[in-house]
């Protein structure tokens with residue numbers, strides 16, 4: 001023992017063996033395949049979001065009279081402001097994509113089944129939290145589409161029976177978009193939702209650690225002992241490589257397609273062509289097809305079914321002959337979502 | 350000796366009672382204290398005050414003939430189509446069509462070439478009376494602003510404060 005480690009051990013008496021046991025989880029071999037490590041990607045991107053987000057917050061001003069100008073300042077005047085803002089925007093896009101891909105992977109490998117039902121539900125909360133972060137972030141820019149997107153969303157909340165009006169007033173800080181609205185979006189975006197996200201990720205990972213990841217075996221895997229490799233350093237190396245690739249990708253995207261600014265919000269004119277961000281295209285199309293309370297209620301039902309899916313699936317497998325129903329339902333739902341997204345992307349109205 | 354063993358059960362009972370009471374008091378105190386704190390937080394977040402609407406004078410009744418309409422701009426900058434439909438001199442003669450879509454609150458605009466109001470958000474279409482004829486707001490109407498005729502003058506109730514939006518710096 002060196003003097004230093006003795007000194008530390010005298011103050012923080014942790015046994016190295018216990019620490020290793022706690023952190024160094026043996027990882028099943030299939031995680032060498034990168035698409036199984038997709039859960040680490042949103043986690044990495046979240047760190048990127050916190051770093052770039054905190055930096056943006058040094059200049060951003062959440063008030064209707066200054067928000068747009070402050071974002072313009074970040075984009076055009078602040079040194080490397082365009083880069084940080086664009087990385088923040090692209091990382092948000094990739095993060096949502098990564099969360100969705102991670103969820104698809106979990107779904108189609110049946111990794112949500114007993115005993116992991118609760119972690120699937122935590123994952124659903126993570127998905128919702130991420131989407132809300134995307135939505136509140138987009139609203140901060142105070143351009144036409146962010147303004148009208150926020151107005152429409154608050155009014156969607158309003159159509160929810162019983163609690164709708166309350167939700168809307170809580171979201172907008174009044175009956176309609178006003179002076180105090182942006183501050184709310186900002187605090188939700190930069191403090192409350194990231195806080196929730198961190199707590200949820202902690203629970204998510206603790207559950208993964210307690211339950212272990214679902215074991216799968218591919219035919220071409222080496223017949224390694226128990227089919228496991230150590231988390232440290234093997235999996236850390238994988239994650240480091242993923243991190244570097246993402247950083248390069250983000251920088252390339254930020255340079256080639258930097259974040260731009262649409263026209264300033266105008267509460268008196270709704271733009272001719274109004275679209276939310278791409279990840280809400282599905283819901284937006286649904287809204288146009290159904291309209292009103294029916295759309296909101298059916299959406300609520302869909303989200304509920306997604307939450308309860310592990311239990312619904314278990315019922316299918318126990319009570320019906322369609323043991324693999326989940327695969328076909330999943331394929332149909334995925335195609336439907338992609339179809340509606342593309343549809344919305346292609347037409348102006 | 351004897352005294353003690355006789356008193357013991359009463360003693361224990363008393364002690365149990367005191368423990369139970371103090372637990373309940375503690376729990377009630379915690380619940381009450383943090384409950385009040387929680388409700389203070391909730392009340393703080395809930396928007397205070399009313400939304401700041403005012404009655405605004407629009408026009409003397411005799412300046413608007415039956416079938417005519419005018420566009421009135423509110424202090425907040427919204428454009429309101431005020432139309433006279435009858436000649437009884439009562440409030441019911443007038444309508445003040447809001448350009449806020451009854452579906453989800455976007456601004457509709459008048460399209461003279463199609464003789465309709467159009468809402469770009471989800472393709473809502475309204476006829477010139479403000480009745481929703483297609484899209485999600487089908488069957489809804491462009492709601493009117495509250496309107497009142499007092500002493501031969503038309504008033505409507507509108508938002509008083511505009512959202513301060515700066516001009517784009519160029």
Ligand code: HEM
Pocket residue numbers: 046049050052053054056057060071074085088089091092095130133134135136137138139140141189190191194259
């Ligand atoms: C998972 C986490 C996050 C996601 C998905 C996300 C997403 C977004 C999006 C989509 C925008 C709009 C980008 C644009 O059009 O310019 C935005 C803006 C912003 N975000 Fe985040 N964000 C996240 C975390 C954070 C955090 C942790 C902070 C601060 C502590 C933050 C601070 C900001 C600020 C100040 C803006 C406005 C400036 C601007 O638009 O350029 N964000 N965010």
Ligand code: FES
Pocket residue numbers: 450451452453454455468469470471472473484485486
């Ligand atoms: S807000 Fe007008 S059609 Fe939806």
